């Protein structure tokens with residue numbers, strides 16, 4: 001059996017252009033997509049993004065018995081993953097990722113944007129104790145100014161996460177630039193790179209407020 005390839009360095013930015021991802025994202029962008037449909041689409045699209053974001057996970061060979069003979073087969077090496085959701089919209093991505101990786105540990109970082117300055121304010125933090133031994137997938141649907149992502153990554157770096165990758169649905173060029181200016185080593189996976197931010201820090205064309213659309217709060 002050919003040995004699985006392992007590339008430990010994903011590119012800095014991956015735009016997941018798979019047709020299913022693009023189609024689902026277009027449905028999510030529509031103003032009249034209902035809350036329940038939006039939530040379901042976010043869950044489905046997240047599963048597909050997780051597939052891309054975990055493409056470089058290390059494998060190791062193990063011996064098993066098939067019904068016909070012994071075989072050397074690849075399995076995940078270590079499986080030390082931690083999914084970290086930036087509250088509250090990140091939880092929409094978390095659900096889809098957990099469908100694919102049910103035994104991953106889960107952490108939460110509560111961050112809100114101060115509406116006037118758009119600065120990130122942390123209000124909640126709960127992470128597994130053994131972060132130094134874990135590869136983290138940090139999730140938040142919208143990478144807008146990058147301030148929340150940078151605040152969350154700073155926390156994860158401070159707590160010595162083994163590696164960090166960031167998964168979102170829609171990114172603004174401003175957010176990518178800010179994140180990579182401070183943390184060039186963090187690989188970003190997104191379904192779309194949109195045009196720009198408006199004066200209130202919303203992504204254009206975007207999909208609106210991801211948290212409100214996910215939970216029906218507006």
Ligand code: URA
Pocket residue numbers: 089142144201202203204206207208209210211
């Ligand atoms: N957060 C959102 O929910 N939407 C945006 O467009 C930007 C930040």
